[in-house]
Amino acid sequence: EDQVTQSPEALRLQEGESSSLNCSYTVSGLRGLFWYRQDPGKGPEFLFTLYSAGEEKEKERLKATLTKKESFLHITAPKPEDSATYLCAVQAVRGSTLGRLYFGRGTQLTVWP
Amino acid sequence: DAGVTQSPTHLIKTRGQQVTLRCSPKSGHDTVSWYQQALGQGPQFIFQYYEEEERQRGNFPDRFSGHQFPNYSSELNVNALLLGDSALYLCASSLAGGAGELFFGEGSRLTVL
Numbered sequence: 376e377d378q379v380t381q382s383p384e385a386l387r388l389q390e391g392e393s394s395s396l397n398c399s400y401t402v403s404g405l406r407g408l409f410w411y412r413q414d415p416g417k418g419p420e421f422l423f424t425l426y427s428a429g430e431e432k433e434k435e436r437l438k439a440t441l442t443k444k445e446s447f448l449h450i451t452a453p454k455p456e457d458s459a460t461y462l463c464a465v466q467a468v469r470g471s472t473l474g475r476l477y478f479g480r481g482t483q484l485t486v487w488p
Numbered sequence: 489d490a491g492v493t494q495s496p497t498h499l500i501k502t503r504g505q506q507v508t509l510r511c512s513p514k515s516g517h518d519t520v521s522w523y524q525q526a527l528g529q530g531p532q533f534i535f536q537y538y539e540e541e542e543r544q545r546g547n548f549p550d551r552f553s554g555h556q557f558p559n560y561s562s563e564l565n566v567n568a569l570l571l572g573d574s575a576l577y578l579c580a581s582s583l584a585g586g587a588g589e590l591f592f593g594e595g596s597r598l599t600v601l
Contacts, residue, residue, distance in 0.1 A: 379530075406588055407588045407589075409588075409589065409590075411592075416576075416595075416597070417594055417595070418492075418494075418578050418592035418593050418594045418595045419531070419578070419592045420592070421589055421590070421591055421592075424588065424589055462530055462531075464530075464531075466588050474588060475521065475533040475536060475544055475546065476521075476523075476531075476533065476580075476590060477533070478523075478530030478531045478532070479530050480528070480529055480530045481530055
């Protein structure tokens with residue numbers, strides 16, 4: 376069964392204190408791994424897609440990496456506006472390009488000044 | 489370029505009632521998926537529509553049904569509401585044959601009393 380586990384559940388950082396969020400997954404054929412940011416009461420906002428082990432993508436203070444079993448979201452010198460829940464999701468190869476996403480429960484990040 | 493729009497944003501129903509939620513996909517997208525997100529959880533896949541047909545379905549009862557119209561917009565219907573149906577309902581759009589990225593609306597917050 377396709378499964379996504381995120382850790383930690385919650386993370387508190389001081390402004391400027393870099394850290395990483397983890398997403399481990401089991402899927403029978405990975406088509407893509409997705410990272411989303413979600414603010415309270417809002418819909419998830421797309422951040423990155425990673426397709427193959429070794430791939431890396433960056434956006435401002437965020438950098439996502441992918442191995443065969445897990446993905447990391449590195450946050451460098453975070454600011455209070457980076458506070459949000461970060462969701463990881465995988466899409467499996469099923470012969471169709473219309474694949475559903477399997478989400479983890481997310482990591483709630485709080486960055487304090 | 490309008491993103492994914494959902495209506496209503498909030499609604500309150502009582503047990504046993506029926507509800508209809510609406511979604512307009514991002515311009516150029518032809519596939520609509522619906523997700524349910526309970527408080528503190530990741531989004532759970534309900535179903536997906538493409539070419540006005542349900543293409544995939546998650547582990548949700550038949551009380552959950554949907555429709556896609558020729559203009560690609562979609563509706564989610566839930567009958568015989570239960571307290572446990574209280575959640576944020578998210579619509580996501582994508583392009584069949586595309587990179588697999590889903591773009592989400594802001595959601596409809598349903599409270600069942």
